[in-house]
Amino acid sequence: MSEKKEISFWINGKKRSFDVSADEKLIDLLRREGFKSVKFGCGEATCGSCTVIMDGRAILSCVLYAFQADGRDVWTVEGVGDFDRPHPFQTALAEEGAVQCGFCIPGMVMSAKAMFDTIPVPNDEVMKEMMDGNLCRCTGYEKIWTALYKVREQNEQGNSPDSNQ
Ligand code: FES
Numbered sequence: 001m002s003e004k005k006e007i008s009f010w011i012n013g014k015k016r017s018f019d020v021s022a023d024e025k026l027i028d029l030l031r032r033e034g035f036k037s038v039k040f041g042c043g044e045a046t047c048g049s050c051t052v053i054m055d056g057r058a059i060l061s062c063v064l065y066a067f068q069a070d071g072r073d074v075w076t077v078e079g080v081g082d083f084d085r086p087h088p089f090q091t092a093l094a095e096e097g098a099v100q101c102g103f104c105i106p107g108m109v110m111s112a113k114a115m116f117d118t119i120p121v122p123n124d125e126v127m128k129e130m131m132d133g134n135l136c137r138c139t140g141y142e143k144i145w146t147a148l149y150k151v152r153e154q155n156e157q158g159n160s161p162d163s164n165q
Pocket residue numbers: 039040041042043044045046047048049050051060061062063
């Protein structure tokens with residue numbers, strides 16, 4: 001068994017400490033600690049289902065070691081929005097009927113949040129670049145993109161991209 005080391009980081013706005021081994025991936029730490037929104041898809045940085053936000057940027061938690069989160073600020077969907085206080089993109093996804101099996105959605109939400117927090121009104125090129133790594137096997141993307149356009153339009157009209165943080 002490999003030796004464990006204590007690390008601390010902010011998770012969804014709360015400072016927590018965890019014992020991790022040198023080879024533990026961030027996704028495994030997050031899921032064992034109950035952040036089950038973080039989904040394991042490919043495990044090799046190609047599907048985006050494990051996307052979380054670290055220090056304001058969307059990152060793939062399946063290829064990052066847990067110890068690399070030490071001292072960082074990490075967010076998962078659990079801290080971004082729920083039924084009572086959804087993120088605007090979650091609202092738009094629901095309104096557009098954009099969710100089928102739902103497996104890809106947490107990763108989509110985190111990538112979209114990172115994008116809209118940084119660039120509230122991104123152009124199509126930026127949107128494509130920022131969302132490119134998030135794959136969906138069910139929907140054909142059309143309604144997901146309609147939801148993204150809806151949030152962009154809301155931001156353009158001056159509505160706050162309420163991040164619920
Ligand atoms: S599980 Fe991380 S990119 Fe697919």
